[in-house]
Amino acid sequence: MGGAILRGVKTVLITGCSSGYGLETARHFHSQGWNVVATMRTPREDVLPRSDRLRVLALDVTNPESITAAVEVSGPIDVLVNNAGIGVVGAFEATPMATTRELFETNTFGVIAMTQAVVPQFRERRSGVVVNVTSSVTLTAMPLAAVYTASKMAIEGFTASLALELEFFNVRVKLVEPGYSPATRFTSNGAERMAGLIPEAYEPFAKPIFASFAQPAAVTFASDVAEAVYRATNDTSGQLRFPAGADAVALAMAHSK
Numbered sequence: 618m619g620g621a622i623l624r625g626v627k628t629v630l631i632t633g634c635s636s637g638y639g640l641e642t643a644r645h646f647h648s649q650g651w652n653v654v655a656t657m658r659t660p661r662e663d664v665l666p667r668s669d670r671l672r673v674l675a676l677d678v679t680n681p682e683s684i685t686a687a688v689e690v691s692g693p694i695d696v697l698v699n700n701a702g703i704g705v706v707g708a709f710e711a712t713p714m715a716t717t718r719e720l721f722e723t724n725t726f727g728v729i730a731m732t733q734a735v736v737p738q739f740r741e742r743r744s745g746v747v748v749n750v751t752s753s754v755t756l757t758a759m760p761l762a763a764v765y766t767a768s769k770m771a772i773e774g775f776t777a778s779l780a781l782e783l784e785f786f787n788v789r790v791k792l793v794e795p796g797y798s799p800a801t802r803f804t805s806n807g808a809e810r811m812a813g814l815i816p817e818a819y820e821p822f823a824k825p826i827f828a829s830f831a832q833p834a835a836v837t838f839a840s841d842v843a844e845a846v847y848r849a850t851n852d853t854s855g856q857l858r859f860p861a862g863a864d865a866v867a868l869a870m871a872h873s874k
């Protein structure tokens with residue numbers, strides 16, 4: 618199992634670099650000497666260092682034209698990191714189908730569409746890595762996260778199957794499973810989407826869960842995720858899953874027992 622190690626100065630394209638895990642991953646690859654194409658829905662140059670090895674490009678993973686344009690202007694890339702994602706926490710019965718579709722458009726179909734846009738060049742060159750960022754919700758069942766979990770579980774299955782298929786072409790496909798970070802913009806970016814998703818009947822159930830969210834035993838730092846993505850990129854052992862952050866690593870260890 619496993620392909621050749623990537624040699625020379627390589628190029629990584631990362632989605633969702635305006636904040637959080639994606640931003641830190643862009644900084645990390647840049648600090649390791651890589652060419653970085655940091656993509657964002659709304660490009661901002663000021664969040665990343667100025668460098669001739671760093672380009673900021675517009676990319677909305679739910680928009681096919683945006684995907685085609687970004688991949689075209691990026692030139693040959695060696696690694697794709699599918700990091701962009703959105704969340705929702707709430708009672709399933711109160712979650713509108715429109716919200717479910719919105720989550721799948723970004724977390725699931727966005728990842729699949731991005732991957733399909735780069736696979737031809739990887740296959741032709743017999744080289745390349747796709748790293749899909751899911752979540753520790755795939756490591757254990759968590760309440761009030763049914764739709765979000767579904768959108769990420771789909772990518773776990775997609776990635777595991779695709780890894781077997783693309784191994785034939787020396788292309789590696791990996792999963793990074795981050796734990797919970799209160800420090801990224803994930804919760805505030807989802808605040809509007811989550812408003813009103815705990816109906817009265819669910820309040821006594823949800824209250825202690827939200828209280829425990831507020832006092833987590835361990836959390837994930839953006840640097841944990843950046844380092845795990847980097848490790849996954851360079852891994853040639855055939856390892857598929859890379860939990861990231863103390864909470865995710867603890868869940869993965871409990872899971873494997």
Ligand SMILES: NC(=O)c1ccc[n+]([C@@H]2O[C@H](COP(=O)([O-])OP(=O)(O)OC[C@H]3O[C@@H](n4cnc5c(N)ncnc54)[C@H](OP(=O)(O)O)[C@@H]3O)[C@@H](O)[C@H]2O)c1
Nearest residue numbers: 633635636637638658677678701702752797798801802803
């Ligand atoms: N934070 C956590 O607790 C946690 C835990 C486990 C897994 N994760 C996963 O980690 C990844 C990064 O999350 P984060 O915590 O760093 O959250 P974040 O700070 O909200 O960053 C998410 C990024 O995704 C971008 N994005 C959203 N929709 C997009 C779209 N349609 N096209 C392109 N980019 C889009 C956002 O861009 P805008 O600025 O344009 O909105 C932002 O740059 C996500 O896949 C998330 O599911 C997060």
